Amino acid sequence: MKDDDIYGLDIVVADPCRCGCALIRVWAHSTKSKIPIWKCVWCQKRRGKPTDTEIALLNAWLKEYGYTLEPLAFCDDGGIRFAYEVFGRGRGPVAWIDEDSSPDRAA
Ligand SMILES: [Zn+2]
Numbered sequence: 583m584k585d586d587d588i589y590g591l592d593i594v595v596a597d598p599c600r601c602g603c604a605l606i607r608v609w610a611h612s613t614k615s616k617i618p619i620w621k622c623v624w625c626q627k628r629r630g631k632p633t634d635t636e637i638a639l640l641n642a643w644l645k646e647y648g649y650t651l652e653p654l655a656f657c658d659d660g661g662i663r664f665a666y667e668v669f670g671r672g673r674g675p676v677a678w679i680d681e682d683s684s685p686d687r688a689a
Pocket residue numbers: 599600601602603622623624625626627
């Protein structure tokens with residue numbers, strides 16, 4: 583599975599960091615390990631690891647809409663969308679995990 587491109591995507595979370603920042607970003611664990619981890623955008627404190635579902639959603643977003651500098655948010659109903667929509671500032675694209683495509687079948 584090629585998931586390098588999810589690095590640098592920002593996600594708004596309901597549970598802010600102790601520094602008060604509610605944005606987390608996908609980082610590679612290290613230069614040698616491409617395991618994705620979450621870090622606070624502001625203080626760069628580690629905020630755990632993305633779940634398989636979260637990684638799949640991030641990849642689904644990239645596949646549908648491409649890379650963005652806008653913060654994204656995971657929806658309660660399972661999709662991923664621009665964070666501003668979650669706050670009721672408009673409607674826009676939502677990406678969903680494509681249940682039919684397996685990671686092995688990448689184009
Ligand atoms: Zn922080």
